[in-house]
Amino acid sequence: MDLLTPHLLSIGPLLTLVAVALLVLLLESIITKSEPVSFWTSVAGLLVSIGIAVPGIAVHGSAFGGMLRTGGSANYFSIIFFICALLTIVFSRDYLKKRDSVFGEFYLLILFATVGMVLMAAAADLIIVFLGIELMSICLYVLAGFIRGSVLSNESSLKYFLLGAFATGFLLYGIALLYGSTGSTSITFLTEHFETYASSRLFLAGIGLLIVGLAFKIGAVPFHMWVPDVYQGAPTPVSGFMATGAKAAAFSIIIGLFAQRFVHGVQIGTLLAILAAASMILGNVVAIAQTNVKRMLAYSSIAHAGYMLTGLAAGNAYGRDGILFYLLAYAFMNLGAFGLISFMEQEGEKHLTFDDYAGLGTTKPFLAVLMSVFMFSLAGIPPFAGFFGKYYIFVGAVQADMTWLAIVGVLMSVVSVFYYLRLVMVMYFQDTLIGQTASYSASSAAFVVLAALILLGLGVFPSSLLAIITTLY
Amino acid sequence: MIPLEYYLSLSAVLFATGVIGVLTRRNAIIVFMSIELMLNAVNLSLVAFSQYLGSTTGQVLVFFVMAVAAAESAIGLAIIIALFRNKQTLNIDELNLLKW
Amino acid sequence: MSLFDIAFYFFALITVASAALVVFSRNIIYSAFALLFTFFGVAGLYALLGADFVAVAQLLIYVGGILVLLLFGVMLTTKLVSVDMKTGTLQALPATLLFAAVAGALSGVYIITDWNVLAGAPDAATTAVTIGDMFLTTWLLPFEIASVVLLVALVGAAMIARRDARSKPTQQAAL
Numbered sequence: 001m002d003l004l005t006p007h008l009l010s011i012g013p014l015l016t017l018v019a020v021a022l023l024v025l026l027l028e029s030i031i032t033k034s035e036p037v038s039f040w041t042s043v044a045g046l047l048v049s050i051g052i053a054v055p056g057i058a059v060h061g062s063a064f065g066g067m068l069r070t071g072g073s074a075n076y077f078s079i080i081f082f083i084c085a086l087l088t089i090v091f092s093r094d095y096l097k098k099r100d101s102v103f104g105e106f107y108l109l110i111l112f113a114t115v116g117m118v119l120m121a122a123a124a125d126l127i128i129v130f131l132g133i134e135l136m137s138i139c140l141y142v143l144a145g146f147i148r149g150s151v152l153s154n155e156s157s158l159k160y161f162l163l164g165a166f167a168t169g170f171l172l173y174g175i176a177l178l179y180g181s182t183g184s185t186s187i188t189f190l191t192e193h194f195e196t197y198a199s200s201r202l203f204l205a206g207i208g209l210l211i212v213g214l215a216f217k218i219g220a221v222p223f224h225m226w227v228p229d230v231y232q233g234a235p236t237p238v239s240g241f242m243a244t245g246a247k248a249a250a251f252s253i254i255i256g257l258f259a260q261r262f263v264h265g266v267q268i269g270t271l272l273a274i275l276a277a278a279s280m281i282l283g284n285v286v287a288i289a290q291t292n293v294k295r296m297l298a299y300s301s302i303a304h305a306g307y308m309l310t311g312l313a314a315g316n317a318y319g320r321d322g323i324l325f326y327l328l329a330y331a332f333m334n335l336g337a338f339g340l341i342s343f344m345e346q347e348g349e350k351h352l353t354f355d356d357y358a359g360l361g362t363t364k365p366f367l368a369v370l371m372s373v374f375m376f377s378l379a380g381i382p383p384f385a386g387f388f389g390k391y392y393i394f395v396g397a398v399q400a401d402m403t404w405l406a407i408v409g410v411l412m413s414v415v416s417v418f419y420y421l422r423l424v425m426v427m428y429f430q431d432t433l434i435g436q437t438a439s440y441s442a443s444s445a446a447f448v449v450l451a452a453l454i455l456l457g458l459g460v461f462p463s464s465l466l467a468i469i470t471t472l473y
Numbered sequence: 474m475i476p477l478e479y480y481l482s483l484s485a486v487l488f489a490t491g492v493i494g495v496l497t498r499r500n501a502i503i504v505f506m507s508i509e510l511m512l513n514a515v516n517l518s519l520v521a522f523s524q525y526l527g528s529t530t531g532q533v534l535v536f537f538v539m540a541v542a543a544a545e546s547a548i549g550l551a552i553i554i555a556l557f558r559n560k561q562t563l564n565i566d567e568l569n570l571l572k573w
Numbered sequence: 574m575s576l577f578d579i580a581f582y583f584f585a586l587i588t589v590a591s592a593a594l595v596v597f598s599r600n601i602i603y604s605a606f607a608l609l610f611t612f613f614g615v616a617g618l619y620a621l622l623g624a625d626f627v628a629v630a631q632l633l634i635y636v637g638g639i640l641v642l643l644l645f646g647v648m649l650t651t652k653l654v655s656v657d658m659k660t661g662t663l664q665a666l667p668a669t670l671l672f673a674a675v676a677g678a679l680s681g682v683y684i685i686t687d688w689n690v691l692a693g694a695p696d697a698a699t700t701a702v703t704i705g706d707m708f709l710t711t712w713l714l715p716f717e718i719a720s721v722v723l724l725v726a727l728v729g730a731a732m733i734a735r736r737d738a739r740s741k742p743t744q745q746a747a748l
Binding site: 161166173 | 519537
């Protein structure tokens with residue numbers, strides 16, 4: 001028993017989450033009016049999971065015969081996923097009522113998607129990576145099409161499914177080639193013997209295909225074409241969940257694979273740098289032309305994938321820690337923004353254009369202030385957390401002699417200020433054209449305020465979080 | 474005995490055929506069939522590697538791929554039917570799959 | 574050329590030809606039936622590679638499960654009387670070039686790779702025992718996750734495809 005206890009504790013967050021998800025499944029099938037019960041069970045379960053994951057950060061270990069890594073970065077990422085799931089569940093309750101789609105299965109699918117994400121972050125074997133991605137993706141395909149009466153939602157779901165499955169094909173072929181060239185699928189083995197195999201074309205082809213598959217999942221250029229359509233059509237809180245949780249999960253794999261010894265001696269850094277630059281340029285430039293707020297945030301999420309890839313291309317500790325910091329900050333600011341959009345949205349995908357936000361500063365000052373906070377943070381304006389995330393990443397790029405990439409990043413951040421602040425301008429300096437309505441519950445409002453406060457807190461005291469991040473690997 | 478390269482090249486041809494299908498066809502179900510071709514190509518190379526490396530691991534991996542393929546096809550068909558119910562078409566012209 | 578070699582070329586031909594038919598046929602029903610032969614050809618190749626269990630599973634899961642599901646999809650979404658079943662293709666030339674590039678590059682890598690082949694097939698006459706052992710030892714966790722994936726797929730498929738109790742009768746009549 002003494003031997004078992006620390007082992008169980010190390011996989012505690014995962015076990016708790018699976019147990020909660022199964023409990024919700026059970027509740028759904030035995031209770032008739034199950035939605036409120038499922039909602040509160042999910043919220044409570046996620047809070048408990050966060051509580052279990054936090055102390056585990058300091059303990060590094062492995063579980064299931066080397067199939068999972070526990071503690072450290074696995075727990076850090078798990079906490080990001082739990083926060084994303086929690087905010088998404090809270091925001092989506094009001095939203096689903098508006099769209100006449102209140103079903104407890106929604107929370108169930110979010111929870112199982114989160115289980116998939118945790119597996120991805122904790123994976124020490126490529127097969128766990130694959131199964132984690134699939135568990136997450138299958139839930140997200142359904143969540144994207146959750147508003148069954150809406151053609152836009154159906155289409156979003158189909159596009160996401162077809163391109164997701166397509167990406168899985170590349171990912172799997174990459175795994176197969178890595179297995180063929182090394183005889184193993186263990187990530188630990190691959191990272192340790194990277195130099196041995198780096199001369200093998202077969203091995204590099206496998207790595208290349210793996211990167212293609214993962215680039216699809218994070219929505220980096222040139223594998224981004226699904227992002228705007230899917231984010232626009234999916235239920236708004238789900239779009240937020242995809243942009244934050246799913247993206248963080250895909251990054252957790254890429255960081256686990258490439259951020260350590262993997263980069264040395266091979267031109268993977270250059271490859272990642274090109275992907276990063278292309279994503280930042282395309283995402284930010286195209287975002288300017290958008291009139292739909294959700295679509296604008298979708299292109300902005302492509303750009304943010306670019307910023308984070310910059311840290312990865314740098315391949316040093318600064319860049320890596322920058323990504324970890326940024327992913328947490330991004331979860332709060334992006335989900336906050338998507339949450340506010342879901343408050344404003346009306347039946348039939350209405351009230352989603354910039355014009356619909358005109359004069360919000362006078363009619364709904366509370367929402368306008370919060371939206372401004374998230375926009376400032378997304379644009380990377382101090383003192384919000386978004387600024388420090390970008391700062392660490394760009395410093396990492398400069399230290400890795402990729403100054404050109406850092407310059408591209410800074411220039412593109414300046415471009416991004418234009419469209420983020422356009423929304424703020426519209427809210428404060430334009431007259432209201434039509435009667436705006438926003439519907440939200442007290443708990444959702446509380447969570448949005450909390451997200452904004454955390455952004456401010458992380459922006460003012462970034463070093464406290466960074467001190468934790470540096471101990472993760 | 475057939476050399477390993479033969480099996481792998483066959484798998485590469487099968488994979489490429491699937492990729493072409495996904496990128497060129499407009500019908501969602503055909504696109505999905507093409508994805509199944511890609512997964513079969515992966516399985517073929519896994520089994521070939523497994524045989525020639527003398528390790529059964531590759532064959533175990535094939536079962537996971539099959540399980541996931543089955544799960545994906547269930548979800549995929551459900552999505553396709555839901556869309557068809559609302560829209561009466563499966564033509565994915567408006568998906569802009571090739572416009573990157 | 575031994576019988577074994579002939580069998581390989583036979584199955585390879587079936588696989589490649591029917592895969593091409595799946596992708597390039599203008600009739601979706603032909604595509605679906607061509608896919609049957611692709612699955613069958615691949616199963617034959619598995620058998621040649623000594624993977625008997627995988628070959629049987631291929632027939633059961635792909636032919637018995639996935640293909641049947643696909644056929645249901647084809648039939649539920651195609652109104653046989655009113656809509657012609659032809660499906661369009663686009664961009665034939667870029668597709669051919671891409672095909673040549675992908676298949677050529679991968680095959681090139683395979684040919685230049687110096688294969689460290691371990692001689693001989695595994696001793697066991699059947700692979701089922703070994704695979705079963707591995708599922709319940711080394712690969713127990715992935716095995717469990719796969720079961721969760723299947724569970725979620727069932728819940729999700731039921732969620733998304735079930736008829737809404739409040740949906741309009743016209744929509745129901747359409748199916």
